[in-house]
Amino acid sequence: MKKKIGIVGAGPAGLTAAYKIIQSGHDVVLFEASNSVGGMAKSFILWNQIVDLGPHRFFSSDPRVNKLWLEVIEDDYTMVSRLTRIYYKKTFFDYPLKAINALKGLGLLEAIICILSYLKAKVIPEKDESTFDSWVSNRFGKRLFGIFFKSYSEKLWGISCKELDADFASQRIKKLSLYEAIKSSLFGSGNKHKTLVDEFAYPNNGAGAVYEKMSDKFTQLGGILKLNTPVSAIHPSTEFEKASIILDDGSSEHFDHIISSMPITLLVERMSAPDNIKEAARSLKFRNTILVYLKIDTKVSPFPDQWIYIHSPEIRSGRITNFRNWTSNINREQSETILCLEYWCYDHDEDWSSDPSILIKRATDETYKTGLIPSESIIDGKVIKVPKCYPVYETGYKKNLDPVEKFLSFQKDLSVIGRYGSFKYNNQDHSILMGLLAAENITIGTNHNLWDINTDYEYQESSRITATGLEKSI
Numbered sequence: 001m002k003k004k005i006g007i008v009g010a011g012p013a014g015l016t017a018a019y020k021i022i023q024s025g026h027d028v029v030l031f032e033a034s035n036s037v038g039g040m041a042k043s044f045i046l047w048n049q050i051v052d053l054g055p056h057r058f059f060s061s062d063p064r065v066n067k068l069w070l071e072v073i074e075d076d077y078t079m080v081s082r083l084t085r086i087y088y089k090k091t092f093f094d095y096p097l098k099a100i101n102a103l104k105g106l107g108l109l110e111a112i113i114c115i116l117s118y119l120k121a122k123v124i125p126e127k128d129e130s131t132f133d134s135w136v137s138n139r140f141g142k143r144l145f146g147i148f149f150k151s152y153s154e155k156l157w158g159i160s161c162k163e164l165d166a167d168f169a170s171q172r173i174k175k176l177s178l179y180e181a182i183k184s185s186l187f188g189s190g191n192k193h194k195t196l197v198d199e200f201a202y203p204n205n206g207a208g209a210v211y212e213k214m215s216d217k218f219t220q221l222g223g224i225l226k227l228n229t230p231v232s233a234i235h236p237s238t239e240f241e242k243a244s245i246i247l248d249d250g251s252s253e254h255f256d257h258i259i260s261s262m263p264i265t266l267l268v269e270r271m272s273a274p275d276n277i278k279e280a281a282r283s284l285k286f287r288n289t290i291l292v293y294l295k296i297d298t299k300v301s302p303f304p305d306q307w308i309y310i311h312s313p314e315i316r317s318g319r320i321t322n323f324r325n326w327t328s329n330i331n332r333e334q335s336e337t338i339l340c341l342e343y344w345c346y347d348h349d350e351d352w353s354s355d356p357s358i359l360i361k362r363a364t365d366e367t368y369k370t371g372l373i374p375s376e377s378i379i380d381g382k383v384i385k386v387p388k389c390y391p392v393y394e395t396g397y398k399k400n401l402d403p404v405e406k407f408l409s410f411q412k413d414l415s416v417i418g419r420y421g422s423f424k425y426n427n428q429d430h431s432i433l434m435g436l437l438a439a440e441n442i443t444i445g446t447n448h449n450l451w452d453i454n455t456d457y458e459y460q461e462s463s464r465i466t467a468t469g470l471e472k473s474i
Contacts (some may be wrong), residue, residue: 002026005442006253008231009261011039012211013418016068016435017259019214024443029253030223031245033230037215039261040389040419041428043206043330046382047295047338050330053386054291054342055307055321056207057200059084060429061462064436068343072204072214073378074215078327079201079467083304087370088147088311095309097148099364105149117141132164132396138364155318156344157287157392171425191289199204204329207428233270233286234260236411239302243413244333259438261431263388268404277407283400284423286388287344288352292317292363295380296337301325302373315366317341336379339367344390356383391423405451415441417450424454 003026007018010032018030029199036042041056060066086093094101103111112261118141126134132153137145145161148170153161153168203209219225230248237243242254242472260267268281301324308320321340324331345351351359360381368375401423408416419426430453437448463472 002441004254004255005029005257005259006243007031007259007261007276008234008245009039009418010037010211010215010225010227010418011035011261011418011431012041013426013431013438014039014259014261015211015214015218016432017417017438018223018435019072019218020436020439021443022221024439026443027038028218028223029255030218030225031229031231031247032225032227035228036212037225037227038208038211040386041207041211043208043212046293047380048336049332049338050206051293051323051338051340052207053216053320053384054250054289054319057202057306058207058210058428058430059200060432061464062429062433063463063470063472065429066463067445068432069201069210070465070470072217076205076209076213077201077203078329080197080306080326082198082200082306083325084307084309085305086148086309086311089252090312090371092297092308093148101122102148104145106164107172110143112366113146114141114143117143126287131162131165131170132166133161135166135169136161148311151313152309152318155310155316156390157394158344158346158349159392159394160323163395165395165397167398168393168425176196181203184349201382204325204327206330215331228446232264234258234262234267235271235413237413255413257413257415257442259415259417259442261416261421263420264404264408264416264423268408268423269418275406277403280400280403282403284397285346285392285394286420287390287392288346289386289389290343290345290351290359291384291386292343293341293382293384294342294360294363294367294378295339296339296373296377297377298337298374299335301337302322302377308372310370315369317343317363320367320370320372341367341370347387356381359383388420391419392445393425411452420452422451430454450459 005021005026007014007030015037018028022028029353040053043050043052052144075349084095086095091105093105096321121138125138128140129135136149150161157164196342215225219221231245232248233246235244243258244252244254245258246252265281265284268278299304301322303322305322306325310317319342343351359414364378367373416422417440434450434453438450440446441448465468
């Protein structure tokens with residue numbers, strides 16, 4: 001039976017669900033608060049070049065996700081050789097970590113201290129691994145944890161690593177250990193973290209091009225896309241009334257099913273939820289991102305990386321992206337280079353309300369301080385503030401998230417997906433998979449538990465995108 005589906009949010013998760021459902025012949029209305037699709041993975045024009053909202057590298061081993069990505073982008077992509085490094089005290093280290101490179105870069109004395117610290121962690125590990133601090137320290141030692149994990153993580157999350165839940169570590173660096181890094185450095189073997197590939201597929205017109213193409217295909221099939229249309233609230237269905245979406249202008253529309261990728265905190269706050277559920281949702285935190293773009297007067301790329309992680313604590317930026325090193329298309333034959341420095345903060349932090357000129361001045365000073373670019377080479381700057389980018393895995397966050405998940409799971413004709421919607425630190429591929437499975441639940445009656453999809457999900461079979469298309473991984 002033909003259904004009318006309402007979807008909130010045109011990021012990777014919501015747009016994927018909309019695209020697959022419209023392909024199945026149902027009616028779909030997609031609501032997006034901003035003036036473009038792609039969510040955090042969108043691209044835009046700046047100084048006559050194409051840039052993304054920070055570095056967005058697509059990579060998946062899931063054949064379903066890769067097949068959809070190729071179906072949408074077709075052959076309009078390039079394989080990019082990946083180079084990302086860690087900057088610490090004016091020294092560069094390979095990322096992912098290579099033991100010999102790391103120990104050599106630290107110097108003989110520091111290397112010895114790091115090895116002794118690692119051995120101590122193996123002999124006398126911390127018994128409680130519930131925090132990011134203890135989880136990583138048990139695998140690398142306290143000394144290496146302090147150099148390669150602590151500063152960056154505390155910049156990103158704004159809390160001590162002792163207050164950060166081990167879930168973040170277990171999802172993001174699950175297969176990484178110093179022992180495996182040493183073995184790989186010496187013998188060319190060892191486990192490699194799933195997301196740390198040496199090559200990735202990148203759309204010729206920016207990361208957001210795949211979602212722009214998906215949006216075009218969606219509307220060509222009859223889907224309705226409503227940009228600049230903020231959603232105020234979602235009301236699940238009742239015994240007497242279908243589920244409905246309430247817009248900021250007060251109007252409403254009923255649907256047979258609603259898929260939401262709006263922040264889970266806002267979703268719960270604005271629906272008829274018990275007070276204890278609303279209180280639990282209010283306790284969940286999101287971290288904001290401030291992106292400072294700098295226009296560099298240089299005809300050649302000042303450094304070879306696509307992006308650099310900044311682990312030096314004296315520099316407040318956590319990551320610097322160099323858009324000249326992605327594909328030639330996005331530079332559009334311009335002679336200048338565009339860099340992007342990332343800063344993270346909460347709503348109440350001073351940075352979030354700071355004037356752009358102050359933020360540009362700080363980013364300029366910090367970029368010169370790294371020595372990555374020539375002095376006096378920055379000729380312009382622009383600031384973009386992106387709210388609620390990262391769900392904060394604060395220690396004990398599950399005590400608040402679990403009752404919210406349970407409450408939402410019982411809401412008839414409502415599905416929540418995406419990084420915002422499910423409060424999961426998704427990459428693009430995880431959000432795409434959520435959209436795919438949400439669509440299957442509606443169109444063919446499967447019963448996928450969307451809450452189970454996480455950043456460390458396993459694949460029954462693996463594949464990879466290459467220059468010639470999809471290949472099965474061995």
